[in-house]
Amino acid sequence: NAGVTQTxxxxxxxxxxxxxxxxxxxxxxxxxxxxxxxxxMGLKLIYYxxxxxxxxxGEVPNGYNVSRSTTEDFPLRLELAAPSQTSVYFxxxxxxxxxxxxxxxxxxxxxxx
Amino acid sequence: GDSVTQMEGPxxxxxxxxxxxxxxxxxxxxxxxxxxxxxxxxxxxLLLKATKADDKGSNKGFEATYRKETTSFHLEKGSxxxxxxxxxxxxxxxxxxxxxxxxxxxxxxxxHP
Numbered sequence: 001n002a003g004v005t006q007t008x009x010x011x012x013x014x015x016x017x018x019x020x021x022x023x024x025x026x027x028x029x030x031x032x033x034x035x036x037x038x039x040x041m042g043l044k045l046i047y048y049x050x051x052x053x054x055x056x057x058g059e060v061p062n063g064y065n066v067s068r069s070t071t072e073d074f075p076l077r078l079e080l081a082a083p084s085q086t087s088v089y090f091x092x093x094x095x096x097x098x099x100x101x102x103x104x105x106x107x108x109x110x111x112x113x
Numbered sequence: 114g115d116s117v118t119q120m121e122g123p124x125x126x127x128x129x130x131x132x133x134x135x136x137x138x139x140x141x142x143x144x145x146x147x148x149x150x151x152x153x154x155x156x157x158x159l160l161l162k163a164t165k166a167d168d169k170g171s172n173k174g175f176e177a178t179y180r181k182e183t184t185s186f187h188l189e190k191g192s193x194x195x196x197x198x199x200x201x202x203x204x205x206x207x208x209x210x211x212x213x214x215x216x217x218x219x220x221x222x223x224x225h226p
Contacts, residue, residue, distance in 0.1 A: 004156075033214070040218065040219075041218060042202065042216045042217055042218035042219050043157075043202070043216040045213055045214070048213065058213060059213075090156055090157070092157075097206065100145075100206070101147070101159045101162065102149075102157075102159070102214060103158075103159075104149075104156035104157040104158065105156050106154075106155060106156045107155075107156050
């Protein structure tokens with residue numbers, strides 16, 4: 001099992017550009033999450049999904065969009081990159097929602113200039 | 114809403130010292146509690162968890178006891194090693210709340226030889 005994989009590892013964007021952060025898991029998990037991690041601020045939930053075709057907003061969804069067409073994949077889309085979106089992005093998955101361990105990917109470091 | 118409060122870091126210790134990282138929480142329901150560890154340049158990984166009051170989670174010499182009366186889940190280790198240097202996150206998922214996992218801000222641990 002590869003677990004949770006994320007691509008790319010690092011990316012530099014110019015203001016206004018768009019990009020998609022890829023996330024995939026091979027554990028047949030129902031729940032998937034996108035977090036951003038800013039220095040000293042812990043993790044903030046951007047979007048989450050409880051299964052294919054179902055997504056919902058987290059704490060900081062503005063400027064992002066997601067889709068979940070398959071159980072395995074949960075891409076995060078940035079439409080108009082802004083410097084405030086400079087962060088490290090983590091994708092995670094879990095089989096259940098409560099009492100259940102989350103499995104995290106290695107992260108994508110994004111710099112918007 | 115749910116929240117997790119961790120002691121601020123960095124915590125700096127010498128090898129073989131005793132470690133305590135404090136974590137307290139507020140939750141509307143009956144949360145499960147977790148400690149995750151993040152090594153430099155990596156994603157978070159589960160260190161230990163407890164799903165009901167008075168449960169003790171343990172792994173790799175680390176322990177934490179779920180104390181409902183003090184709403185706490187403090188992380189302890191009797192003798193830290195240089196390889197324990199990392200950022201530690203306390204987290205909860207609340208069956209009676211919003212179900213969205215809640216993370217603390219993280220506590221950086223630096224262990225010197």
